[in-house]
Amino acid sequence: MNGAETVLRTLLNNGVDACFANPGTSEMQFVAALDRHPAMRGVLCLFEGVATGAADGYARMTGRPAATLLHLGPGLANGLANLHNARRAHTPVVNVIGDHARSHKGLDSPLESDIEAVAATVSSWVRRPMTSADMGPDTAAAVAAAMSAGVPDDPDRSRTGTSGAISTLIMGADLSWEESAPPAPHLTAPPPRSVTRADVETAAALVAGPEPVALLIDGAGLGERGLQAAARIQKATGTAAFCPTWPARLRRGTGVPAIQPLGYRAEAVSRQLAGVEHLILVGAREPVASFAYPGRPGILTPPGTHVHHFVPEAGFDVVDALTELADTVAPDTLAVLPPTQDAAPPVVNEPLRTENWAQVIGALLPREAIVVDESITEGMNTLAPATADSAPHDVLGLTGLAIGQGIPVAAGAAIACPERPVVCLQADGSALYTISGLWTQAREKLNVITVILNNRSYAILRAELDRVGGSQAGPAANALFDLGRPDIDFTAIATGMGVPATRAASTTELAEQFTTALATPGPHLIEAILQPT
């Protein structure tokens, strides 16, 4: 068998059976091998940022990496922004980047570039097999490295998806077409580490003690088991529990203990953490502002609050640590669950705006929905309250703030979980970065409803200009925030990509169209036109 087939079969041996691809000449042998191995699902993406975002969404839901198949340095570069988000989400991803044959590298041919340098900015592991004999072992090592933070393939999906890393395998064209060694067998990644009993005792003393304590939980701790443990701790000791603004994956809804997301703005976080003496990090990082602003602190923990690193951000079993802490301080306590939701209040018919669109979605959200949240300004303060009492669901957030994640992540999540409806809440400006992901949703007949939150501007930038001490925006600045002149017609674009689309201007229209879309298989797009507030 040739080297590309060795790579493909080694991926399969190591549990990687989906490949989000935008191939070129150097990846042709891998493409040809797909026909000999139907166990590998090849998914065509029309832009590399769709492929990398889809791989992220897939792994957030399965806990197992997908492969991407990308074409040399420019192909990798096109996919880099969503790999940045995946890195911040601790998602396992295995990039397979085709490159020139070894004999061709020295010729500086047109597509030649420094793949390793670009890959290293997002990858924990980068390797270029140098001989045919390396193709199998290096591929197995790539998957193990992506899983190195120890994400078990957990059938109940209660703790998957957010503790891996990005591996990049650079596959030379000649090694792909030459005869190669047999595929490498499964290589077991090291399991996640456990915190020590002493760590648990230290944390227990804090949460059981007299001073105000808050937990900041991330990663697998935001699945159902972690949230149950946090709720027990909270009930027994009065400890507060927070999560990041936009975590990689958060379980929410009726029957799930609620956790409070930290606000996006520093001022909101200051209010939330006011009076907290001890902030205990549980698979989370200390909260910092997304950007610096003149005269404001970058670290959001209030001055004087002690920060304790209980469970590191990656590589540790957050769920077991939280459970052990709960068993220590609250051995006999059961989590208090919010009361079962009443029937959702009827939607009052009014023009759509920031304050009401999320209530429509929250009221209609189906059980086990996967909510991909790139709503940014439109959802920053409205989505969490509006969906707190929705049917149980998972929310996938914009971890690295590189916009253009929503549509691709939704595609990947839908491929991972074909039985679950995916609802992608997508800001208008951000949608355009990876808009061709709609076509992949159509090609693969995915059950994704994309709701474009069309406020016809980069709304966040208007606020940011003021916050960095800029003057009032004049016409030239406003022209760079304004997505009008001409207005973008997302229903036309979606139709052109093969996704049926409708436009909603009122709450009733949104509710009707959302209900219809849920009842109809395949992808749909609803363009929600939001009135200025």
Place this chain on the structure above:
Amino acid sequence: MNGAETVLRTLLNNGVDACFANPGTSEMQFVAALDRHPAMRGVLCLFEGVATGAADGYARMTGRPAATLLHLGPGLANGLANLHNARRAHTPVVNVIGDHARSHKGLDSPLESDIEAVAATVSSWVRRPMTSADMGPDTAAAVAAAMSAGVPDDPDRSRTGTSGAISTLIMGADLSWEESAPPAPHLTAPPPRSVTRADVETAAALVAGPEPVALLIDGAGLGERGLQAAARIQKATGTAAFCPTWPARLRRGTGVPAIQPLGYRAEAVSRQLAGVEHLILVGAREPVASFAYPGRPGILTPPGTHVHHFVPEAGFDVVDALTELADTVAPDTLAVLPPTQDAAPPVVNEPLRTENWAQVIGALLPREAIVVDESITEGMNTLAPATADSAPHDVLGLTGLAIGQGIPVAAGAAIACPERPVVCLQADGSALYTISGLWTQAREKLNVITVILNNRSYAILRAELDRVGGSQAGPAANALFDLGRPDIDFTAIATGMGVPATRAASTTELAEQFTTALATPGPHLIEAILQPT
């Protein structure tokens, strides 16, 4: 004035007066400064690859760099593929990348990444001003570095646009909002160097000698003056003259001495160079294959042909060198011009296909059109013959083979030359990488006609699979080449972006729609549906 305004005013002082922008929070001060300096034209792009491609197109036509304004590492990454093409075109570009404040860099906040590492893969010059006092001088140095290969601002545009480099200035947010030093004055870039008299004598002896000689010309040598000199040499000595397949900028049409582009395929180049004893490189690189193929050579010069480096690829005055060579070997020879074009033959009405679409465009191409060529397989063998006798025009090629250049480069060229019609010949698959450039064309009311050459596949990959020795494509491989299921409707997408669009299935329809579009200001898109051949 604050640091962002110092940067902006220094750019203006150094002749940079267009800025293709996709800004974020860290660039807000620069955006605000645009209102105080209307001499800088800010052009909003909805994806960074549009901004970088537009900067490339702008500079290919003006010989002067534009600025890009991009948001941190992910924003730069999204623009990297078209910077790769610009680097291969030797286009001067000045990237202004906003970054976090110095106090914020250590916090590893969500958008933090290694900007320098990504920038270095395409830039000749990367610098991060470290103090307020550096902002002006570093900006002036960035422009000079972009012009360092010495592109004079040439009013007759006969030798502009293809001898610069990419500079990346990383602008910290705090240095942008803090009080800064006054803007730096104009910093003169070193002029292009000249070849020596001995170099000319050596080349002259070869072209005047008895052995078969060919010139391979690139860069500014492909403007009208360079081509005139090459034609004189050719007439006096019988020397052949070639240019690369897809040069950055090539002058063509009636009244312009013709030059033969090398074929894309190695076999075609072998035929073209068969029997050549001496290949003289004039601002060009030795031709190499785009990709390696099993058992085929990567270097395309026939074995035994001597390669002579007369004028280096960058930093030298190609036009003067060619002219001096012509004055030496052909002092009294005038270039032979092709006969004035007869009236174009009437278009025979038939279904559009690879063999006839270019003839329609060639017959109707208006005087001084700028043709942006990303037609790839559809134009590889058809465009050059079909436009040889067209009205005089410039062709801008896909220099770095990173697809998704066409629509952005067309936007930038149209902004550079508002009086000239721009015709963008755009393959369907490639169009989707940067499709939102259509919106920028609509926003700026640019006279661009985009002709989508819709063959509903990544046609080049079908051929490539065979060439790398892959098996016949089966259904899984075919699924990754096929752009159908669903078919993409480019007229709907264009309409959604604010660009009027029509669809043509026959030569007559294409001719009518092209004629109408030429007569109507603003952007247009024609989706040419090509029948399989």
